[in-house]
Amino acid sequence: MNTSSNLHRSGLILDRRRFLGLSALGISAAALSACGGGPSTSGGGTGAGAVEQIDFSGVKPAKEITFWTSNPGDSIKVSTEIVEAFNSSQSDITVKLVTAGADYEEIAQKFQTAQTGGDLPDIINLSDVWWFRYKMNDQIIPLDSLFEALEFETDDYVDSLLGDYLYDDAHWAVPWARSTPLFYYNKEHWKKAGLPDQGPESWEEFDEWKTKLASASGAKFAFQFPALAGYAGWTLQNNLWGWGGGWSKEASFDITCNSSEAVEALSFLKDWVYKDKVAGVAGVDQIQDFAAGVASATVGSTGDLITAITSAKFDVGVAPLPAGPAETEKICPTGGSGVGIPKDISPERQLAAGTFIKFLTEPEQAIKFSEATGYVPIRKSADPATIVKKTPQAQVAIDQLPNTRSQDYARVFLPGGDLEMANHMAAILTENKDVQAEMDSLKTALEKIYTDQVEPLI
Amino acid sequence: MTAVTVKRPRQALSGRRIREWLTFLAFVLPNVALIVVFTYRPLFQNIYYSTLNWTLGSKFATPVGLGNYREFFASGEASKVLTTTAIFTVATVGFTLALGLGVALALNRKLPGAGFAQATVFAPYILSGYGVGLAWLYIFDPNIGALSAILRDIGLNSPEWINSPPWTLTMVIIVYVWKNLGYAAVVYLAGLQAVPAELLEAADLDGAGPVRRFFTVTVPLLSPTTFFLMVTTILSSLQAFDLLIAMDKLGRGSRTLIFDAYLTGFKEQSQAGYSAMLSTVLFAILVVLTLIQLIVVERRVHYR
Numbered sequence: 001m002n003t004s005s006n007l008h009r010s011g012l013i014l015d016r017r018r019f020l021g022l023s024a025l026g027i028s029a030a031a032l033s034a035c036g037g038g039p040s041t042s043g044g045g046t047g048a049g050a051v052e053q054i055d056f057s058g059v060k061p062a063k064e065i066t067f068w069t070s071n072p073g074d075s076i077k078v079s080t081e082i083v084e085a086f087n088s089s090q091s092d093i094t095v096k097l098v099t100a101g102a103d104y105e106e107i108a109q110k111f112q113t114a115q116t117g118g119d120l121p122d123i124i125n126l127s128d129v130w131w132f133r134y135k136m137n138d139q140i141i142p143l144d145s146l147f148e149a150l151e152f153e154t155d156d157y158v159d160s161l162l163g164d165y166l167y168d169d170a171h172w173a174v175p176w177a178r179s180t181p182l183f184y185y186n187k188e189h190w191k192k193a194g195l196p197d198q199g200p201e202s203w204e205e206f207d208e209w210k211t212k213l214a215s216a217s218g219a220k221f222a223f224q225f226p227a228l229a230g231y232a233g234w235t236l237q238n239n240l241w242g243w244g245g246g247w248s249k250e251a252s253f254d255i256t257c258n259s260s261e262a263v264e265a266l267s268f269l270k271d272w273v274y275k276d277k278v279a280g281v282a283g284v285d286q287i288q289d290f291a292a293g294v295a296s297a298t299v300g301s302t303g304d305l306i307t308a309i310t311s312a313k314f315d316v317g318v319a320p321l322p323a324g325p326a327e328t329e330k331i332c333p334t335g336g337s338g339v340g341i342p343k344d345i346s347p348e349r350q351l352a353a354g355t356f357i358k359f360l361t362e363p364e365q366a367i368k369f370s371e372a373t374g375y376v377p378i379r380k381s382a383d384p385a386t387i388v389k390k391t392p393q394a395q396v397a398i399d400q401l402p403n404t405r406s407q408d409y410a411r412v413f414l415p416g417g418d419l420e421m422a423n424h425m426a427a428i429l430t431e432n433k434d435v436q437a438e439m440d441s442l443k444t445a446l447e448k449i450y451t452d453q454v455e456p457l458i
Numbered sequence: 459m460t461a462v463t464v465k466r467p468r469q470a471l472s473g474r475r476i477r478e479w480l481t482f483l484a485f486v487l488p489n490v491a492l493i494v495v496f497t498y499r500p501l502f503q504n505i506y507y508s509t510l511n512w513t514l515g516s517k518f519a520t521p522v523g524l525g526n527y528r529e530f531f532a533s534g535e536a537s538k539v540l541t542t543t544a545i546f547t548v549a550t551v552g553f554t555l556a557l558g559l560g561v562a563l564a565l566n567r568k569l570p571g572a573g574f575a576q577a578t579v580f581a582p583y584i585l586s587g588y589g590v591g592l593a594w595l596y597i598f599d600p601n602i603g604a605l606s607a608i609l610r611d612i613g614l615n616s617p618e619w620i621n622s623p624p625w626t627l628t629m630v631i632i633v634y635v636w637k638n639l640g641y642a643a644v645v646y647l648a649g650l651q652a653v654p655a656e657l658l659e660a661a662d663l664d665g666a667g668p669v670r671r672f673f674t675v676t677v678p679l680l681s682p683t684t685f686f687l688m689v690t691t692i693l694s695s696l697q698a699f700d701l702l703i704a705m706d707k708l709g710r711g712s713r714t715l716i717f718d719a720y721l722t723g724f725k726e727q728s729q730a731g732y733s734a735m736l737s738t739v740l741f742a743i744l745v746v747l748t749l750i751q752l753i754v755v756e757r758r759v760h761y762r
Contacts, residue, residue, distance in 0.1 A: 283595075284595055
C-alpha cells in the first residue's frame with residue numbers, strides 16, 4: 001500500500017495546491033494587525049479640560065526633520081522650492097520633503113498606521129476633516145506654547161482660518177493650503193444665454209437662469225454637482241446654510257441634517273436633476289468636465305482655479321457661492337488643509353518643526369504658494385497683487401474670505417461623517433431617493449458615529 | 459530472547475528517527491516561526507481586535523464582545539455586502555477562466571508573432587491595480603471618457619458607470635477580468651501544450667470531431683489547471699481592493715467584504731474594530747471555500 005497516497009487522501013500531505021489554499025487564508029485577516037501594537041482597553045481618551053501645553057524652554061531644535069505632504073493643488077514644485085529656501089536660509093535645521101500620499105485620505109491613512117508602526121513625520125499636512133481626529137486620539141500637540149516660544153505673529157493669520165483649528169482653547173494646526181468653494185461658469189455659455197457676465201446672487205436666481213442656459217449653451221448640463229466623494233459634505237453646506245439649515249447646528253454636535261430647511265434645500269437641488277433635467281453629478285472630476293464644456297457651471301475649490309483656467313478653451317468666470325432664501329448674505333465654508341506636529345516625537349523635533357512651520361506660513365511663502373496653486377493667502381499682510389495680476393479670478397476667492405464660516409461639526413469632527421454625507425447625497429442625486437428618508441437615515445448614522453467614536457473621547 | 463531481538467532494531471531505528479526528526483526540525487522551525495509570527499499571530503490579534511470598538515490610531519479601545527458581529531449581521535449590511543462579494547467573485551472568476559481558456563486556445567497555434575501576442579495578453583496582469591483602475595476610469599467616464607465618445611458616435615448614451623451602483627459593479631468586473639485574463643490565459647496555454655498529441659490523434663482516428671476532442675480529451679486533461687486557477691483566482695478576487703478603490707471611491711457599487719473592511723478601517727471612518735470583524739468573517743469564508751475546494755472539487759480533477 002502506498003503510504004504517500006493514503007496520506008494524500010487523508011489530507012495530511014501539504015502539496016502545492018493545499019499550500020496555495022492554506023497559505024492565503026491568513027493573509028486577509030492580517031492587514032490591520034500588521035500595523036503593529038494595539039490599543040489599551042484599560043484607559044480612556046484625553047477627555048475635556050485644560051490642555052497641557054509643552055514647555056519648550058531650554059529645548060534645542062533637532063537638526064533634521066521630515067515634512068509629510070500630499071501635495072494639495074499640485075504643490076510639489078512650489079513646496080520643494082520653499083523647503084530649499086528654508087534649508088539654505090539657515091544651517092541649524094534641514095527639512096526633508098516627503099510625498100506621503102496622493103490626497104488627504106492617503107496621507108491620513110499613512111499617518112494613522114505610523115502611529116503604531118513608528119517612523120512618524122515631524123510636520124504633517126492635515127485636512128479639515130482629519131485634524132480633530134488626531135487631536136481626539138492624542139496624536140498631535142497644541143501649538144500655542146510653540147507660537148509663544150517662536151514668536152509667531154498669530155494676529156496676522158486670517159482669523160477664520162486660524163480659528164478653524166481652535167478647540168479646548170488651544171490651536172492644533174496652522175492654516176496652509178486653505179480653500180473655499182467657488183462658483184465656476186463658462187462665459188461663452190453665459191453670453192449665448194444672454195446672461196450678465198457674473199455669477200448668480202442667489203441659488204433662486206440661478207434657478208431662473210438654468211433653463212436659458214440649458215437651451216442656449218448646447219452643453220449636457222446647465223449645472224454639474226461636484227464628484228460626491230470629498231465634495232458633497234463640503235460644498236453643500238453653502239446650500240444648507242442658505243436655506244437656514246446645516247448638517248449640524250453651528251459649533252455643536254446637534255445633528256440637524258433632516259430639518260425641514262435642510263430637506264427643502266436639497267429637494268430644490270434634486271429637482272434640477274430629476275424634474276428639470278438640467279443638472280447632473282460629475283463622475284470623476286467636475287473641473288475636468290467643466291473645462292471640457294460638459295457643464296455651463298459647477299462648484300469647485302479655489303485650489304482648482306489654476307487647473308480650470310489652464311485646461312479650459314474658453315473664458316472661465318469665477319464668482320462667490322450664491323446666497324439662499326434664508327441667509328441672504330453670501331456665505332461659504334472654509335476648507336483645505338493645515339500643518340500640525342505629531343505628539344509622539346521628541347520636543348527637539350517638535351521645536352524644529354515649529355520653526356519650519358513659521359517659515360512656511362510667512363507672508364512671502366504664503367503668497368508664493370497661493371500664486372502656484374490657487375489656494376487663498378492665509379496671512380492678512382500678504383499682498384495678493386502678484387497673484388491677482390497673474391490670475392485676476394483669484395480676487396474673487398480673496399474677497400470671499402470675510403464671508404466664510406467654519407464648517408459644521410458633523411462634517412469635520414465626526415470620523416466618516418463626510419463619507420456618510422456623500423453616500424446619502426449620491427442616493428438623492430443619482431438614484432432619485434426620497435430626500436427626507438435619506439436625511440433621516442443620515443442623522444441616525446451621524447449620531448451613531450458621535451456616540452461610538454467621539455463622545456467617549458471628548 | 460524474542461523480546462531482546464525485537465528491542466535492538468527498535469533502538470537502532472529510534473536513534474535514526476531522532477536524527478531525522480532533528481534534521482526535519484532544523485529545516486522546518488525557522489519557516490514555522492516566520493509563519494507563526496507574520497501570519498498566525500496577526501490573525502489571532504485580528505480576531506481579538508474584532509471584539510473592540512476601536513478607532514484606528516487611537517491608543518484606547520472599548521471591548522464590545524460580539525457587538526461588531528451582531529451589528530453587521532443584524533443591520534442588513536451583511537446581505538448587501540455578501541451578495542456583492544458573491545456576484546463579483548463568481549463573475550470575475552467565471553469570465554477570467556472562460557475567456558482565459560478562449561485566449562489560450564487562440565494563442566496555442568504556431569502563428570507568426572505568437573510570443574508577442576502572449577506577452578501583450580499577459581502584460582495587464584503585472585500592472586498596478588490602482589493605476590489600471592484610474593486609467594480605465596477615464597475611459598468609462600460618462601461625460602468625457604473615450605467609451606462615451608464611441609457610444610455617442612453610434613447614437614447611444616453612455617451608462618452612468620460611476621454614479622449608478624449596478625453599472626459601477628459591472629464596470630469594475632469588466633476591468634478586473636481584463637487585467638487578470640492574461641494570467642489565466644498563460645496558465646491555460648501551458649496546460650494545453652502539455653496535452654499529449656497522441657491522445658488527440660487517437661480520438662481523431664476514432665472519428666471524434668474538434669469539438670468532441672476538446673470536450674472529451676482536452677477539457678478533462680486541463681482539469682488540474684482549472685482547479686489550480688480556480689483556487690488562485692477565487693482567493694485573489696476575494697481579496698481585490700486596489701482596483702476597486704480607484705474606480706469606486708465611495709464603494710457604492712462594488713463594496714465587497716474586503717473592500718468594506720478597507721473602507722471602514724483605513725478610510726475616513728477608521729473603525730478598526732469593525733473592520734477587523736469584517737476581515738474575520740472573510741477569513742471564515744475563505745476557510746470554508748478552501749475546504750470545499752480541497753475535499754470536494756479536487757476529487758473531480760483528472761490527473762494523468
